[in-house]
Amino acid sequence: MPESPQPDPTGPDELDAIQSVADDVAHQPSHPAPDPNDAHGSVYDGLLGGDPSHWAFGTDFEDPLAGVDTTIPDGVDAADLGTYCLMLADDALIASQRLSEWTSRAPDLEDDIALSNIALDLLGQARLLLARAAAADPSLVPALPEGSPVPPEDALAFFRSDREFRNVRLVELDNGDFAVTIVKLLLFSSARIAVFEQLVDSRDHVLSAVAAKGIKELTYHRDYAGRWFLTLARGTQESRRRIDAALVQVWPLQAEQFATHEVEARVAEAGVGVDPATVSDAVAVVLAQVFALSGVEQPTGAPMAAVQGRQGRDGMHTEALSRILGELQVVARAHPMGQW
Amino acid sequence: MPPTTTTSATRPSRRFDVNTPDEPGVFTSNQELRERALALARTVTDPEMPMLTLDDLGVLRSVEVSETGAVTVAITPTYTGCPAMATMRDDLVRVLGEAGLAATVRVSLSPAWSSDWITERGRQALADHGLSAPGRVPARSGPVALSLLPTRRELHCPRCGSDAVELTSEFGPTACKALYRCTSCLEPFEHVKEI
Known part of the structure; x- marks a missing residue:
């Protein structure tokens, strides 16, 4: 970056000079293309192409489901399967993005690493599920300029608007303090692991494989959240005050995870997905265990209302989703032809 | 595709x-x-x-x-x-x-x-490099049980061999590792998690 021009003194000539520098900066492409006629090449040569193993990112499998059986099972509507995959994917993607906001800001280094690890696991689940959604129903994938290198799962993550996201509202809620994050993670991971425990029997090979793997990861996530819940509840007066306040704030959003959407009902009927209402009781038992050990009363707050009968699964969200999508999507949207 | x-x-x-x-x-x-x-x-x-x-x-x-x-x-x-x-x-x-x-x-x-798929040679290589190898993954039947107490593992410090170790965090520098500390030689070490 060039040094900022000094604003003082500011006579007319100096102002012109400043403007000229600003113009130069504004008109310089941020990544000048390598000049093929330059014998010395450019410092950017080799960033793209060449030996891809130099780079940790941006050289990933072109298709994360390469070699995986993506045949659509008999008796399920491809659009339903695609939409169902979006629901599971969006829950993980938004939860992951929220958790990653803690990176470099967590109470201590170990928890910084833990929250980042959990976010990474969920991002991996989201990627496979988004790729599955795109393979099941290509019409879900937003159109991009011709020649754009953006793969379908990235197009789904970065180029859909808020109303097209199918996540439950729980995951989009702001992180709040550490207690709010722990309560959110406890409620989310408890519900997701219960759904995945049924989803391993899906007739869809991809969903079944993602679930089998996800259970192993979610076990650690739920234990982490449960242990911190217990620690905060039985810690100091201040940590107890915060966990109580967090529970009051977050609890109204948990019921939505078990409200059956019509798409969930149909894919469950087809033996491909899970009706979340069927795991509600099992999750309640797990949570009751945590509350009892923590000496916390079972929360009683009423569920957050649907808006004109619509909730997160229908694309009806809180303002928090628009803001987090702004941050998630801004770079990709500014460079739809970009290679990373 | x-x-x-x-x-x-x-x-x-x-x-x-x-x-x-x-x-x-x-x-x-x-x-x-x-x-x-x-x-x-x-x-x-x-x-x-x-x-x-x-x-x-x-x-x-x-x-x-x-x-x-x-x-x-x-x-x-x-x-x-x-x-x-x-x-x-x-x-x-x-x-x-x-x-x-x-x-x-x-x-x-x-x-x-x-x-469990890590070979014996792999486990030895981990130990030779100061990493604690995973134990057997516990068999599971029925729903995954919630565990609110730190996971109990029979571990030895890969440096001094002491079994006086304590869990620092279930999440380490890579997704597959937990962080431990040896209370004998006081050195931290990493444990490859059971999954």
């Missing part, structure tokens, strides 16, 4: 199957080719734990040679979000490529990777 059949998903328990040949002549050359490809693939190491080969880690799932002589290597991620998959693929393609074999690498999602 055309639907393809995955061999490892339909035949999960058999590692390193030899393709059934159509004719004896092809068998010999294809088998030789496969053995050569397998031997090469087995030398490729994990990008984040280079003392371990992908084979020792249980990440290398199969090496297959088609009737036309095309080599396909299957690998499986340790964790879904593992960022090292592309590096592993590139390393496999490079190592086989340098020996004149053009290989395709594909991801095998099922069965999901288990730390």
